Amino acid sequence: MRERRTSAQGRESRELILQTALEVIGRRGFGSTSLRDIAAEVGMTQAGMLHHFGTKENLLVEVLRQRDAATREALAEQDGDEPPSVRVARRNAETPALVHLYTNLQVAASAPDHPARAFFEERQRSVHAVVAADVRARQEVGGMPAGVDADTAATVLLALSDGLQLQQGVDPSIDIAEILAWTWERLSRAD
Amino acid sequence: MRERRTSAQGRESRELILQTALEVIGRRGFGSTSLRDIAAEVGMTQAGMLHHFGTKENLLVEVLRQRDAATREALAEQDGDEPPSVRVARRNAETPALVHLYTNLQVAASAPDHPARAFFEERQRSVHAVVAADVRARQEVGGMPAGVDADTAATVLLALSDGLQLQQGVDPSIDIAEILAWTWERLSRAD
DNA sequence: GTCTATAGCTTGATAGAC
DNA sequence: GTCTATCAAGCTATAGAC
Known part of the structure; x- marks a missing residue:
């Protein structure tokens, strides 16, 4: 059960990050949005986000x-x-x-x-x-x-x-x- | 006559810069081309180029x-x-x-x-x-x-x-x- | 008109503790 | 899984000498 719960939380983090990334890009524009900007809004650090996606491009794709x-x-x-x-x-x-x-x-x-x-x-x-x-x-x-x-x-x-x-x-x-x-x-x- | 010649040289510099900018962007790609890259190929420094155009966007436009x-x-x-x-x-x-x-x-x-x-x-x-x-x-x-x-x-x-x-x-x-x-x-x- | 030098900033990514 | 701290690199633009 623990594994299930952990994995579900992980999925929620990813969802939140992806959703927020889109929001922020919409507001600030693609060229002016850094990982830091997104992370700030997610309530997480840049490093935390990269743990899930590896690179910026992976995240955006x-x-x-x-x-x-x-x-x-x-x-x-x-x-x-x-x-x-x-x-x-x-x-x-x-x-x-x-x-x-x-x-x-x-x-x-x-x-x-x-x-x-x-x-x-x-x-x-x-x-x-x-x-x-x-x-x-x-x-x-x-x-x-x-x-x-x-x-x-x-x-x-x-x-x-x-x-x-x-x-x-x-x-x-x-x-x-x-x-x-x-x-x-x-x-x-x-x- | 001096003024004429000076102005003609200025125009030639601009032409050379614009032409080279296009060449370099074609070769390296827009996202990977900096003013330095263009300047290097022109045979001039970044600062020298900006004397003519002020900003990068002005140059590209x-x-x-x-x-x-x-x-x-x-x-x-x-x-x-x-x-x-x-x-x-x-x-x-x-x-x-x-x-x-x-x-x-x-x-x-x-x-x-x-x-x-x-x-x-x-x-x-x-x-x-x-x-x-x-x-x-x-x-x-x-x-x-x-x-x-x-x-x-x-x-x-x-x-x-x-x-x-x-x-x-x-x-x-x-x-x-x-x-x-x-x-x-x-x-x-x-x- | 061109150069040197550098300020000033931002960026993505990583290392390692917890 | 998330944080802190930091690296290494890159950029444009400017100041000032020549």
Whole structure:
């Protein structure tokens, strides 16, 4: 029983750290947030946090990993006829801090030797696969013209999502889901 | 004459610094390039460089400013029927370092108090205006259906460009101009 | 206009006690 | 699992000589 309790506490610490990290980054901005800043808010020291995650990048990647898992679950639920890209965008609009973290970390991970690079490579592949599969499924039901290449469409939808998130950093008035839906609608027009 | 010569030398120093900054960032990556790194390659000290630009951000923004000016000139030249977004993408493909710098600096400028924020706000406005005007011009000639809202189309094309650049950081195999042309073609289909 | 020297700060990470 | 203490390194920016 002791082991169980210990392990549960450990899990709670991790949860608290991840959640707080996101909060602080949202408030101070990615570039101005240090491990110390997060630790202070958690009520722990920098060293204490690193005991759980090893490095800063591990910690941040873990935030995104958890979010991705939650997003997959949310997508599994039935919800009208909207494509995944639009549904995810609506969801993300509720958590701007997460979008900020995602964008910043991905850009940093462009460096060939960045520790988070592998995560983003894999993530890009898997997300692309989901979106492309959705397009193909709709083509079989006639919801999307067969003339549209599913992989290209997926690339467009995903890049558009990322680009809108990037632009939103500078111009917060952009409504990402709306623009995505507009684009989706244009792509769906019969040839 | 002395004044003329002095000023000309100053201009040459600035040029050399800007050019070298881009080279070094391309080689080492944005996140791993310090003023010292650039200065070393220029054959000058960090302090010497700051005499010309004041701060690091000023220097980097100046690189983008010059590039923007050159791009505007290039766009003015006649060149087939391709829309500005595609032409610019083809041009950018020749200078990946510049795309890397642009993307990184823009993300960093998302922070509300970042010194480069104003530059990107203004830039976004002006680029949007150019692209939207191009769409409207084509609508008058019949090259683009009137049912397409020009501002929305411009937002899509620009965000798509940015997003593709972002993704290219992780997956260099993406052909940005091709995807943009594909999207442009789909948007141009008559209603 | 360029240099030397350095201030002044922040950072991520580690060692070792408890 | 968490803390204290500290390291080693890095950075931008500035002061002042030349």
